[in-house]
Amino acid sequence: MQEGIEERYFVSESNSASFKIFVHEYSSPLHWHKYLEILYILEGRVLVSINGKERIVEPGTLIFINTKEEHYTDFINHEKHKILCIQFDADILYTLGGIGHEMKYIAALLNHKVPYPAYIDLESESDILPILYELLKEVEEKKVGYEMILKADFYKLIVWYYRKAEEFEKDVRMQGIRENRSDEERMNIVFRYVSENYMYPITTSDAADYVFLSYSYFCKMFKKHMKITFMEYLNKVRMVEAKKLLVHTNLSIGDVASRIGYRDQNYFTRLFKETYQMTPSSYRKEEGKGKE
Structure with a gap:
């Protein structure tokens, strides 16, 4: 020095x-x-x-x-x-x-x-x-x-x-969204938001706030473009990620639920079964057989 x-x-x-x-x-x-x-x-x-x-x-x-x-x-x-x-x-x-x-x-x-x-x-x-x-x-x-x-x-x-x-x-x-005002561009921002945050307990209000839209307008816009609600879309994204974790990791069902944003394991199991007509455990066993 x-x-x-x-x-x-x-x-x-x-x-x-x-x-x-x-x-x-x-x-x-x-x-x-x-x-x-x-x-x-x-x-x-x-x-x-x-x-x-x-x-x-x-x-x-x-x-x-x-x-x-x-x-x-x-x-x-x-x-x-x-x-x-x-x-x-x-x-x-x-x-x-x-x-x-x-x-x-x-x-x-x-x-x-x-x-x-x-x-x-x-x-x-x-x-x-x-x-x-x-x-x-x-x-x-x-x-x-x-x-x-x-x-x-x-x-x-x-x-x-x-x-x-x-x-x-x-x-x-805000500056970027003001420069890109079309609903299609806002939707792309929402898709990116979900892909980066699906593991957190986000809500429809969170997504609406993220693109600086009122709750009612955001819901109408999303339903118009996707034919489903934002929460239905979010659940679909989470279910896809859940399948990946069930097949490619040894995480417990509770940990899988937590990793994709669900605090309630029973709710996750019920939702998974409604989506794929089998429980997460059954899905893991079936996919495991295919790899043997």
Whole structure:
């Protein structure tokens, strides 16, 4: 490290390497990593590049760098800068809740399925600044119980960012849908939405909201084009996926139901039988015989 360049490590959980918080005042070479990283510019201007796109950022800017994204930071005309760097392993996020929450929120973010703003000016974001400064204060002072506050703040930070990503995604979709106003194009968006979300407990209202249509208009539009309701279509998609899982995996019937969006195994079994005139177990046995 060059003389005069400062790097202050505040916390590093060496056993689990789950998260780190530190302040640095140097340039970082082009690299990528498997953990999430959030940078907050405390002082000075900084040149930041993410996936080949450079941008000069000012103090007060929050930068989100997802897993495996190539990035670097550099000086601007040798100006001094100071960056609060927050790094945390993606695995820490999976302690937030049950499997449903992990799949719906965390996995979508980590797998780059949720468009998100890489840069956010926090001047008007009064709700997140206290969290950032509390993180910095707690790791500097290290009072009794500071580790618990840090972990709580990490959770708040990631939830806040997911909500920002959701707003960003909504703006992107709204712009695209306004540019593609035909019902046929809206239907294609719905089909893609179902293919990416059938494993979650989505509803007709969710789909209508996704394409910014009223519930009644959406129902009429969908029935007109598909001759069935949205929920009937969703169930058909799920049944096709259920057949694949029954044949190609050893998952229990309950796990198959859960994987395709049904919390009630009995309801799934009843629906499968109505669709294919046999139970999931019988279908698995029949298909298994064909492979012997």
